[in-house]
Amino acid sequence: xxxxxxxxxxxxxxxxxxxxxxxxxxxxxxxxxxxxxxxxxxxxxxxxxxxxxxxxxxxxxxxxxxxxxxxxxxxxxxxxxxxxxxxxxxxxxxxxxxxxxxxxxxxxxxxxxxxxxxxxxxxxxxxxxxxxxxxxxxxxxxxxxxxxxxxxxxxxxxxxxxxxxxxxxxxxxxxxxxxxxxxxxxxxxxxxxxxxxxxxxxxx
Numbered sequence: 001x002x003x004x005x006x007x008x009x010x011x012x013x014x015x016x017x018x019x020x021x022x023x024x025x026x027x028x029x030x031x032x033x034x035x036x037x038x039x040x041x042x043x044x045x046x047x048x049x050x051x052x053x054x055x056x057x058x059x060x061x062x063x064x065x066x067x068x069x070x071x072x073x074x075x076x077x078x079x080x081x082x083x084x085x086x087x088x089x090x091x092x093x094x095x096x097x098x099x100x101x102x103x104x105x106x107x108x109x110x111x112x113x114x115x116x117x118x119x120x121x122x123x124x125x126x127x128x129x130x131x132x133x134x135x136x137x138x139x140x141x142x143x144x145x146x147x148x149x150x151x152x153x154x155x156x157x158x159x160x161x162x163x164x165x166x167x168x169x170x171x172x173x174x175x176x177x178x179x180x181x182x183x184x185x186x187x188x189x190x191x192x193x194x195x196x197x198x199x200x201x202x203x204x
Contacts, residue, residue, distance in 0.1 A: 031129065
């Protein structure tokens with residue numbers, strides 16, 4: 001499993017995505033709502049690597065210093081192989097977002113096992129809604145989300161996720177938060193956690 005750098009959304013946009021997770025779950029479909037754990041939250045993965053080197057960790061606070069920035073969720077997208085499809089909301093790639101991503105890439109490009117999907121010319125910004133869909137599941141999910149409209153909000157902060165330590169921490173803010181503590185929503189009981197930020201197998 002890979003470590004990742006992720007953007008977190010403001011409470012309003014976070015709630016929009018969670019509502020769509022819930023719609024899929026209520027339809028009996030795969031959904032990020034089905035993965036329980038304290039660090040799971042709607043996010044945009046900026047980069048993944050086998051390991052984030054110390055120099056990358058030191059460079060990342062400056063790379064994300066332009067946060068917060070406006071974010072617009074666009075249409076639905078499907079990634080991946082048959083029977084393992086990933087359903088996501090695309091994020092409209094504004095100049096500010098692309099510049100932030102380029103700065104993060106510059107910080108992590110030399111890390112061991114950095115994903116090619118993290119490259120500025122390969123990166124597709126998105127927020128994952130569900131994974132593990134077959135083609136019939138994709139069709140059902142698109143029907144369940146037929147009324148999805150563009151949503152605007154803010155990317156508020158960036159965090160790192162270490163699946164080996166099962167720990168997430170906001171970049172430039174203190175130390176990590178482990179299982180049993182909800183870093184993103186300290187006033188909320190532990191929420192839902194997928195198999196890891198960065199979606200383990202790339203950027204989905």
